[in-house]
Amino acid sequence: MGPSGAVRHATGTQPGRAGSGRAVTRTLSDDPLGGTVRRTVLPSGLRVLTEAIPAMRSVSFGIWVAVGSRDETGPQAGAAHFLEHLLFKGTHKRGALEISSEIEAVGGETNAFTTKEYTCYYARVLDEDLPLAIDVMCDLVADSVIEAADVETERGVILEEIAMHDDEPGDEVHDLFARAVYGDHPLGRLISGTEETVTPMTRRQIHSFYRHRYTAPQIVIAAAGNLDHATVVKLVRQALRDTPLDTDPATPAPHRPATPAVRTRPAATLVEPKESEQAHVILGCPGIDRLDERRFALGVLNNVLGGGMSSRLFQEIREQRGLAYSVYSYASQYADSGLFAVYAGCAPGKVDEVLELTRAELARVAAEGISEAELARGKGMSKGSFVLGLEDTGSRMSRLAKGELLYGDLMPVDELLTRVDAVTLADVNTLAAELLSRPMSLAVVGPFGEHDFSA
Secondary structure, eight states: OGGOOOOEEEEEEEEOOGTSSOOEEEEEEHHHHHHEEEEEEOOTTOOOEEEEEOOOSSSEEEEEOOOOOGGGGGGTTTHHHHHHHEEEEEEEHHHHHHHHHHHHHOEEEEEEOOOOEEEEEEEEGGGGGHHHHHHHHHHHHHHHHHHHHHHHHHHHHHHHHHHHHTTHHHHHHHHHHHHHHTSGGGGGGOOOOHHHHHHOOOOHHHEEEHHHHHOGGGGGEEEEEEEOOHHHHHHHHHHTTTTTSSSSOOOOOOOOOOOOOOOOOOOEEEEEEOOOEEEEEEEEEEETTOTTHHHHHHHHHHHHHHHHSHHHHIIIIITOOOOEEEEEEEEEEOOEEEEEEEEEOOOGGHHHHHHHHHHHHHHHHHHHHHOOHHHHHHHHHHHHHHHTSSSSSSHHHHHHHHHIIIISSOHHHHHHHHHHHHHOOHHHHHHHHHHHSSOOEEEEEEEEESOOOOO
């Protein structure tokens, strides 16, 4: 019996080591707030997790690869994102049109996204069409052709995407802030790469990245909805048979280590002059990593500071003074680092006042902490947003994959809620005093030439 009543035991014909030549299956949880979660490690080291939810009539199916933009060298910047585009262009069995039309013909949808630490390919279909989704998605991830002509076509698409991103200052400021904190470290680079790195990238470079990085021990397959675990495992094994992912026995790759911690830059101010009607600013500092036990307290602190319409920053800057339409705080966490920041979008002439109020509020919370009422509200927001976010198969599928890929374990829903409930006022205030007293970096995108943002 696991924490909070979670069932953790082996099932089937095992035991056995993952790389021993036999699949190893465990029931991870029979969660009263969710479905039955099972995990199978195939002999190749590839992992399959499912959550059976009989009340649903749909299934979300995702293939998650532990490869993101931070795994690229400087000249490779953008390779993971480039590859994400190319895998939909055709395999030895299907062309690009067939990949999209087969899923759309049954009313399903497919998509993919690349982050700094992983890449995900997913489909959402009716439960009766899950075998088709598994076959198509496994085919495109395991056996893509990556034709030279497709590389050139998608290069143009990606360069347009980069140019479009440059026209969105509200997005650009987040990348500028990451660069202010991380500098030339891969976490400070654009996920898409730049025109300078994407333009010369060759088919050979991308294909080499594909074959060296997309290996079975680095892959987690997750599915949630009206499904049967054994059937999903069987269909995955059939779909991957005789592909490059049908490999010799291996052990699953461990989740990305948290040490050594990423070295961040000294606090800096970066300004990107841009003619725009609105100024976009982010003020923040290095935060905590993904496995830090204080992450639950950080979630509460974030909610109190800028996590909703009742938060301090929203009330002070928007509701009481009308200085900005959008203002919020957020925390980003990686295996070995993190960020905590406040974003605001406002008229250029109001930037100084917005920054002054933001700095003052952060200093106040660092010195005085939050109240018992704010603690209760922050904890309620954390629990509510988590549980309400599990009301569709896509979010449940993502939870399975991220638990396995990023944490090496799936925390049961009731245990997570218990961890949030256990956060004390002292936990939050101690973290606030330490975190919000750190030197702050500032990123600004807007119509500014010479302007002193340090006041």
